[in-house]
Amino acid sequence: MTRPVIPIPKTPSPPFPLLVKRAPIIAGFGRGSSAIGCPTANIPIEALSEADKLDTGVYFGWCKIHPVDTQKDVHQRQDGTQVEFKYGDGLRKEVDINTVLPMVMSLGWNPFFKNKEKAAEIHVIHKFPETFYGAELTFNILGYIRPELDYTSVESLIKDIGIDIEVAKDSLATEGYQSYKEQVHNVK
């Protein structure tokens, strides 16, 4: 399968930018870290508001994590395995939180894993010392990279996600996208 090349405009063009404020981070299937080495923050589709109507595919933008002040607890994934919700505890000020970070978002059915429900998953392009299930995520969606694809091997999915991350980083480094950091920064 050939990866489509979609030109990224110099500045976000409609319907972008789309801003999503303080969406909760829920537990996905947990394959993001284990099977593909790319951890993702799963966002309930209802939290996306207008972004819910977007075509499935891969998007990019800026994001910020808001810790939630509550006790840690344990939740169950759909497959019965347990996951600890730390709500952002242990994240470092100005490094992991109180700072705007680049992200790529996969919106869709994850055909490779044959999901039955549509999912929004955000990979924050940053190294975190802890997981942050239960925290909240503010993000803006600024552009579209490619449609969702089905893959014959996990290696080709991993390779394409690597390219998505490079495309997102390159675009966000340009003037036309840097200025949109502020929009996320300003959400309290």
Ligand SMILES: Cc1cc2nc3c(=O)[nH]c(=O)nc-3n(C[C@H](O)[C@H](O)[C@H](O)COP(=O)(O)O)c2cc1C
């Ligand atoms: C940038 C990015 C692009 C992705 N592209 C695809 C894709 O084209 N096709 C697909 O089946 N899954 C795609 N995925 C979704 C992965 O399959 C997904 O992250 C994985 O199923 C982990 O999900 P989990 O957190 O629910 O376990 C993508 C994920 C990311 C972060």
